[in-house]
Amino acid sequence: MKFKLIDIDLIKKCPETYLLAVNDTLNVLAGKWKLPIMASLQFGKKRFKDLEKEIPKITPRMLSKELRDLEINGMVTRTVYGTYPVAVEYEFTESGKSFKKVIDAMVEWGIEHRNRVLK
Numbered sequence: 001m002k003f004k005l006i007d008i009d010l011i012k013k014c015p016e017t018y019l020l021a022v023n024d025t026l027n028v029l030a031g032k033w034k035l036p037i038m039a040s041l042q043f044g045k046k047r048f049k050d051l052e053k054e055i056p057k058i059t060p061r062m063l064s065k066e067l068r069d070l071e072i073n074g075m076v077t078r079t080v081y082g083t084y085p086v087a088v089e090y091e092f093t094e095s096g097k098s099f100k101k102v103i104d105a106m107v108e109w110g111i112e113h114r115n116r117v118l119k
Contacts (some may be wrong), residue, residue: 028073033058033066038096039103041076045091075099 029035033055040046040054052063067090070076075096081087092099 028070028075031066031069033062034070035103035106037063037066037070038075038099039107041090041092041096042100042103045079045089048088048090051090070096 029038036055036058037051040051046054048060048063048067051067052058052060055063058066067076067078071078071090074093076090077093079089079091081089
């Protein structure tokens with residue numbers, strides 16, 4: 001199935017299309033760990049163990065599952081190096097890189113919200 005590009009302004013005027021786009025985004029990012037993984041990858045490619053250390057309380061099994069989902073959805077690429085022990089690195093695809101502005105907006109909103117709540 002091919003999708004054609006549609007005008008963003010048109011999407012914003014149609015609640016059904018707008019909600020469909022929101023749901024598409026949520027389907028890619030659903031789950032407790034995907035956003036922390038994406039936030040960590042904002043700073044460049046990472047090895048599995050680095051991600052595991054940077055994201056508190058995530059299990060190796062869950063990290064592996066979430067990275068696989070992000071790879072399937074075209075957000076990250078996985079590179080395996082033939083070293084001993086085997087090294088695996090994850091980094092953003094172009095689609096993942098384009099998500100940076102969304103994470104930046106979330107960080108900005110989160111800081112503002114925290115400041116409002118703590119006043």
